[in-house]
Amino acid sequence: MNLSPKIENFVLHCGEMGSRWGFNRTIGQMVGLLVINEHPLTANQIAEALKISRGNVSMGIKELQSWQLVKVQHIPGDRKEYYAPNGTIWDLANKVFEERRKREIDPTLTLLRDQILDTANTPEEKYAQEQMQSIHDLLETVTKWSAELQRLTPEQLQSLMKLGSSVSKVIDLKDKLLKKS
Numbered sequence: 471m472n473l474s475p476k477i478e479n480f481v482l483h484c485g486e487m488g489s490r491w492g493f494n495r496t497i498g499q500m501v502g503l504l505v506i507n508e509h510p511l512t513a514n515q516i517a518e519a520l521k522i523s524r525g526n527v528s529m530g531i532k533e534l535q536s537w538q539l540v541k542v543q544h545i546p547g548d549r550k551e552y553y554a555p556n557g558t559i560w561d562l563a564n565k566v567f568e569e570r571r572k573r574e575i576d577p578t579l580t581l582l583r584d585q586i587l588d589t590a591n592t593p594e595e596k597y598a599q600e601q602m603q604s605i606h607d608l609l610e611t612v613t614k615w616s617a618e619l620q621r622l623t624p625e626q627l628q629s630l631m632k633l634g635s636s637v638s639k640v641i642d643l644k645d646k647l648l649k650k651s
Contacts, residue, residue: 471519477506481520492570493533496522500530501539505559510543510552538565560624567616575609582606 473481481502488498499520504511511519513527520527531553534540541556555562582602590596619627 471511471515473503473519480506491566492573493537496520496526497530497533500527500534501555501562504540504553504555505562510554512550512552514550516553537569558624560627564620567620571613571616575613579606579609579613582609 481499484502484505485495485499488495488501491498500516503516503519513524513531516522516530517524517527531540534553539556539562540553543552543554545552556565582605585602586599586606588599590599619630622630
């Protein structure tokens, strides 16, 4: 399976972005390759296209399945397993966000809660707890807000994003009106 320069460039870029998304370069390349292929691919096709070993593909598929980003498909009369993205681009983005929340934000919130509930023994610990409370509150707010965003349909989310700076203008107007009252 040969990739055109345009497709190869995109797949390589997805690999570079992989570490920013929370997984390694090869996993990022696999996601990119699967997303832009109209038809599901076999592990051998993935290995050939990315010039990586079949074993590396198998480990990558397992990782992508743990993130719920890839699904297995079967073609009648063919014993091979075919792999495709597990949903739309919006679905995949939501799954990455959700998995990162579970792996990064939730453990941090748990640690912060434990530290905040513990008794401060010194002024330094009291100050540290106040800072931890601020971090906790920020993460809780962002988590709740993102959960609300995840409930929106892609069309609703696009409409919200198109509002852009208009939202801040509405908030500014609200604040000005409340100050006059």
